[in-house]
Amino acid sequence: MPYDLVLKNGRVIDPSLGIDRVTDVAFSAGKVAALGDGLSGLKEKVVTGLIVTPGLIDLHTHVYWGGTSLGVDPDAFARMSAVSTCVDTGSAGPGNFPGFRKHVIERSTARVLVYLHVSFAGIYGFSKNIMIGESHDLRLMAARDAVEVINDNRDVIIGVKVRIGRHASGPSGIQPLDIALQVADETGLPLMAHIDEPPPSYEAVVAKLRKGDVLTHCYRPFPNAPVDGRGKVKEEILAARERGVLFDIGHGMGSFSWKTARAMMAEGFPPDTISSDVHALCIEGPAYDQVTTMSKFLPLGMSLTDIIAASTVNAAKAVQRPELGTFKVGAQGDASVLELRDGAFPLEDVRGEVVVAPQRFFAAGLVIAGRDIGTDAAPLAHAAE
Template identity: 35%
Template sequence: MAMNRRRFLYAAAAGAALFSRMPDLRAAGYDLIVRGGRVIDPSLGIDGVRDVAVAGGRIAAVQENIGADAAEIIDARGKLVVPGLIDIHCHAAAAKDGPSLVLRDGVTSYNDAGSYGADGIDQAAAVVKRGPNFGRLLVNISRIGIDIQQGELHDLSLADVDLARAAISRNRDVVVGVKVRLSNNVTGANDLEALRRAQEAASSFGLPVMVHIGQSYSPLPAILSLLKRGDMITHVYAPAPNGILDDSGRILPEVLAARRRGILFDFGNGTLAHFNWDVFERAVKQGFVADTISTDWVGAQSRTTNVVDLPNVMSKFLMFGLPLIDVIAHVTVNSARAIHAFSDRGTLNVGAPADIAVLDLREGSFQFMDNYNGIRTGRQRLFPIATVIGGKKAPDRA
């Protein structure tokens, strides 16, 4: 399938300059080598059998048949070796052992998308800082964070801009944006004002806003009109009312215009009315593929839903014909470009942090589910096999 955003997909080549100033790590010897896997790195245009060597917590070499020994060897023959996966929309900071659980899925970097507002962001920041992987946070514009039962923005007084600004200021090292959920059951008629307040808080720091769409009170074009370059729409394939398709199933012109002016679109698999196969298929057939693939993972219970893990969610795009290298790009280089804090991640470039995911691409008959119990069958599925974080092998998933 031809991609319509290759400039965004492979803009990472410019990132090579970031690492050109790094010392030659090969001189220090290797701590770990991942041997013999099919290395796929969209940022470098690599798709072939290589060894990946690590020294001092950084990528030291990506070459055929590295002859040196290392303190630890990972045999990746017959497997995929890719940059550590970035889940740009999950809720790992709010889940018990969330960061360590997603790490075992190959997720070396994650973005907790608004689990907490101003009232709880300090707690979330502490979780991020002590986690084994690289985590960042979006602060929810509602001071109470996500309220699944009642909806956190029916009372607009909870969308307190001053409190949000103070929360960001206190945690500027880990807060990378503002989140606002705009479904009707979350906001009612308050959606556009809640978004305006989210923008007001974010703009003080030059940060993006991530907007959860799906069955909103206001039409999507009204929401899009309030977004700036670098902002993100998540749950892009949410069904009507007020999704990305018009009544005839075509992509709204306002959606296409938003993409042209730099608005990013994230998948956000989730479980509650966030996508169905009909919208997914219609959009992809029109060439409208999400910029980033994410899970909306909420904890160990996600294993028993249609989410399972990020490799499973990636496999849904393989089922619709997206090339494997593009699917990898959607969880590595694309996510790294979407949020500046991840700009040195999502690559196996020499000098980059040694974050690596080893995946198994299995052939067979696999069932994939949307948020409405709709089932489609695909012939390929990705499974997490091993993860390296900062040059050290993480515990395997049970």
């Protein structure tokens, strides 16, 4: 019996399986059904010359569209960036999560997973004109409420979020992190910590994180860069990686610096995960989307396989969802189709430095739960139905 959908003759790169070869990927009943040559399907898509990966996971997004000022539409973003899973990081807190679930998560074709903010209303005051750090006021730290909401929504909540730094937590300093860590411990979930400008220091934050916790904005610029003035990785950061803390890009509007990235890569400290931190204030630059963020690691010398791993299997491990980020038979039937185009592509960081890259990824197709979603850039290659 033919499969429901087959992506034919693409360059399949799946770091979870150690695969990099031209072959077919088949889907049935919403799952990965087979990998191999000459597969046939009720619907077939020829993707010759394109890269086929397990569905991209953007580990840091803000997709509570309409419920927060920074939210973008998850389905529109997924189509423009070939992302099958958007992990929302703290847009909602326990006070407004029910609306996020009902009005966005349950209506989205793109899969939405959530790091629930420990602050009661999540990131509620973030726009072009208003910037209110939700961690400034310790009265908003809703530990009991967060535990209750997490326990009621473990199908979609995969962790706890907190934002720390001069802008995010201000006079509260590092205390919101201590509260969030208690929530994470009580619920048995990992934590994702945002870090912006000091205080507290990058080193003080990572020193508190545990195995499996995520430090996002890991390539941020000075001040609070992960490297010192000589370009050396700080000792506390090396110690954190050694004990299993994960380091995520979280590009956004202020958190990816070419200078920091060059130093970190030169020191042999690549990110564990690559994410866009897409939101309303950076979707038109400098982050744009996931494939643009991934493209920035090509001129940094990161291998194609490692870039894809950082957006698939590594992210799946971070959210503890082994059924994602892989083409293992029986896994979720998600796939991203990418074009790796040669040329001269200017890519800016958050401080305005531009690097002209000789290659760049473009979204060329998307499959979610075995369904051909296509992209806004192009339909999924060429149909042969």
